[in-house]
Amino acid sequence: MHTLYLDAFSGISGDMFIGALLDLGIDFEEFKRELAKINVSGYDLENEKISKSSIFGTSFDVHMHHGEKDHGFVENHAHHHNHDVRHLADILKIIDDSDLKDAIKEQASDVFTEIAKAEAVVHHVEISEIHFHEVGALDSIVDIVGCFVALDLLNVDKVISSTLTDGSGFIDVAHGRMPVPVPAVMQMRVGSQIPIKQDASIHTELITPTGMGIVKNIVSEFREIPSELTVEKIGYGFGKRETGGFNALRVLLLEKKN
Secondary structure, three states: OEEEEEEOEOEEOHHHHHHHHHHOOOOHHHHHHHHHHHOOOOEEEEEEEEEEOOEEEEEEEEEEOOOOOOOOOEOOHHHOOOOOEEEHHHHHHHHHOOOOOHHHHHHHHHHHHHHHHHHHHHHOOOHHHOEEEHHHHHHHHHHHHHHHHHHHHOOEEEEEEOOEEEOOOEEEEOOEEEEOOOHHHHHOOOOOOOOEEEOOOOOOOOEOHHHHHHHHHHEEEEOOOOOOEEEEEEEEEEOOOOOOOOOEEEEEEEEEOO
């Protein structure tokens, strides 16, 4: 079994996390086969080895077949009677009905519930009312389940992280302006001691709700790279946002010294 270290100098999102783990050498075909156990269609996975600032890493993306990605939850109640939204219960059922390993089902469900709970507090609605547009739901299911599939394929049993870095200022979203860290990310700090420092030179979100939900679920401690372990491999997963800096998540696969 391995320990994974997250060097989150430019935040974390679901696709950065998966990209970084794929960059450690996961067999992409095997990864796709495992994800197919969710039994949903309508997406393609892209895994591209690219260079940024002359450093090579992996860019991972989920391409939806119908319409653009719709990140995050939507609290517009006019949509409630539409068939194009999925509530938390629908998403948990999709995960539960899948052929994934029980541990992966449980972790993915916990992350979805964690994010929905945070969104419910922020938007002052019941957790049962929180919902995704259908495309956003599928995108998030693939992202979140994919993180746990990748950890399983790498035989990771412990995750340690640096302090997370987020941007600062405000971002403009469909519902207006949001402060960074975005409210759902900030809300997930409740009941935890996840350390976040803000980079005043970056005026965008670096930590997404998905990234924060995953960190809260998997990271057992926040510290420097443990010197008692040997670094076996290093991977880089690139983010999609142009931040003006090097937007990547660096991960280290560690094992005990013999």
